[in-house]
Amino acid sequence: xxxxxxxxxxxxxFAADQISKPWILSVFEGGAxxxxxxxxxxxxxxxxxxxxxxxxxxxxxxxxxxxxxxxVAIALGIWWFLxxxxxARLMAIACGLIIGGAFGNALxxxxxxxxxxxxxxxxxxxxxxxxxxxDCAIVVGAxxxxxDGLFGKAKPLx
Numbered sequence: 286x287x288x289x290x291x292x293x294x295x296x297x298x299f300a301a302d303q304i305s306k307p308w309i310l311s312v313f314e315g316g317a318x319x320x321x322x323x324x325x326x327x328x329x330x331x332x333x334x335x336x337x338x339x340x341x342x343x344x345x346x347x348x349x350x351x352x353x354x355x356x357v358a359i360a361l362g363i364w365w366f367l368x369x370x371x372x373a374r375l376m377a378i379a380c381g382l383i384i385g386g387a388f389g390n391a392l393x394x395x396x397x398x399x400x401x402x403x404x405x406x407x408x409x410x411x412x413x414x415x416x417x418x419x420d421c422a423i424v425v426g427a428x429x430x431x432x433d434g435l436f437g438k439a440k441p442l443x
Contacts (some may be wrong), residue, residue, distance in 0.1 A: 287374060291367045291381035302418040306393065309403040319405065326406055332399035350434040353394040360387035375433055382426030388425025389419035 313330040320328040337347040402415035
């Protein structure tokens with residue numbers, strides 16, 4: 286039961302992320318000027334060719350394939366955990382969020398050569414690095430796993 290929940294969440298995250306990419310690309314067709322939505326939030330178009338916050342960014346032809354492969358490997362490992370070990374609803378949700386986000390960003394790398402980021406929050410001229418729906422899901426999933434590890438019920442060692 287929990288496996289189905291996790292996989293359904295993964296599919297929903299993947300779908301929402303992939304639906305948002307063509308939309309944002311159409312918004313910026315013909316130019317990449319930021320679109321001010323509120324005083325603290327813009328829509329932008331950034332191709333992240335690295336990992337989190339642009340780390341390990343490069344323009345090599347193999348870079349997107351290596352990073353996509355790494356994301357898929359991690360997602361498959363979490364998927365294995367979900368199928369074999371995740372018995373709690375919170376863990377199934379967390380795994381589903383990470384799996385869907387990782388597959389979404391991996392597909393971006395293969396389709397666009399980098400991850401399409403477009404959410405830009407800022408305060409007093411300081412901008413957080415741009416991100417997307419997949420990134421949000423991955424972060425929330427990781428926070429849920431950390432919270433479960435810190436505050437969840439202790440399980441007996443077997």
